[in-house]
Amino acid sequence: MPELPEVEALAGFLRTHATGAVVGRVDVAALSAVKTFDPPVTALSGREVTGAARFGKHLGLDCSGLWLITHLSLGGWMRWIDKPAATPPKPGKGPLALRVHFFTPQALTPAFDLTEAGTKKRLAVWVVHDPVNVPAIARLGPDASAVTEPEFAQILAGSTARIKNAMVDQSLLAGIGNAYSDEILHTAKLSPFATSARLTAEQTSDLYAVMRSVLTDAVERSAGQDAARLKGEKRSGLRVHGRTGLPCPVCGDVVREVSFAERSFQYCATCQTGGKPLADRRMSKLLK
Incomplete structure (x- = not known):
């Protein structure tokens, strides 16, 4: 998307x-x-x-x-x-x-x-x-490219959702979808399952800085590109999203996936969850 x-x-x-x-x-x-x-x-x-x-x-x-x-x-x-x-x-x-x-x-x-x-x-x-x-x-919330750090901190503090879900909720923060939320959380070394309101002030500040950096870099790489080339440009800049089974470019661990009914997200257990794989309900059902 x-x-x-x-x-x-x-x-x-x-x-x-x-x-x-x-x-x-x-x-x-x-x-x-x-x-x-x-x-x-x-x-x-x-x-x-x-x-x-x-x-x-x-x-x-x-x-x-x-x-x-x-x-x-x-x-x-x-x-x-x-x-x-x-x-x-x-x-x-x-x-x-x-x-x-x-x-x-x-x-x-x-x-x-x-x-x-x-x-x-x-x-x-x-x-x-x-x-x-x-x-x-x-219904859109503040745009992710323009939201201030205090606004961002207030949004997260008021959400009981997992940070992955909060970042793609357009009523909270506009513009970020499945791919860039994966990239932002990987760069920030945060578990997608972390609770938004429970992040420390330092984690929230780091996440804000990473979000702005990842989006700014992607916007700069996309600017001026022919419409036909934008999809390839996006894929070339992704480090974990859509790379299930490939090595993490930071630590070399395998990139893992959690799947839902119509979508999935990718993460690195070593970088983001202390080495612990997250529960994948699809795989759990297959193993029963």
Whole structure:
């Protein structure tokens, strides 16, 4: 799933390539992805693109005061096309959810696609006058890239959740998902199962510093990247997430995994849990 660094880079890409262009035709290939009907998607046509922004893990395109907001979810992505096909796509065919055509000041006619891989279609699109009209955006907590250390400490002190769950709870802290929470906790040498409110003041301060460092590094690596290369850039910078069974780059121990119904996270027992493997309910059931 695209998280804060990747969505920030996509917003930057759109600011560079789409600002000043006029929206042409909007093709909806997956009706289920569109979550609003008033204003309709067709209301975007003819409007000038005046900017793009990130709201947590949501991507927004400002079309002269009317916003196209998308949440790419687990399998979604944005793809820029310099020369899109002239004929509209057939609804329900392939991974395409939405295509937005543009007319640029340079007399070019590019487009961008919102696509989603996999069978579980969760990519969502809204057309709204104000981003806060999107319920998930209205519920967002402070952005992880802007939250102050005292605010961060207060958020953790008020949560009884495990630190892994607290860091991906968008109502507490916006922008961090499964991958970067794994990376942050590994760098901070904290167990994903540690209780947020029980962290010491020193642990909280260290975690805040690590969070800002990991995110800043990822944003800097992602900035200016072509949209097509962002996924590879993200993977290249990960040390534990998605690396189950591989050696930890810090200590050499094997990277372990805890799995749930629809997701999993990775960690290093030596670096984070004093050498003790965390309970994996999936494996426990298999062993019974």
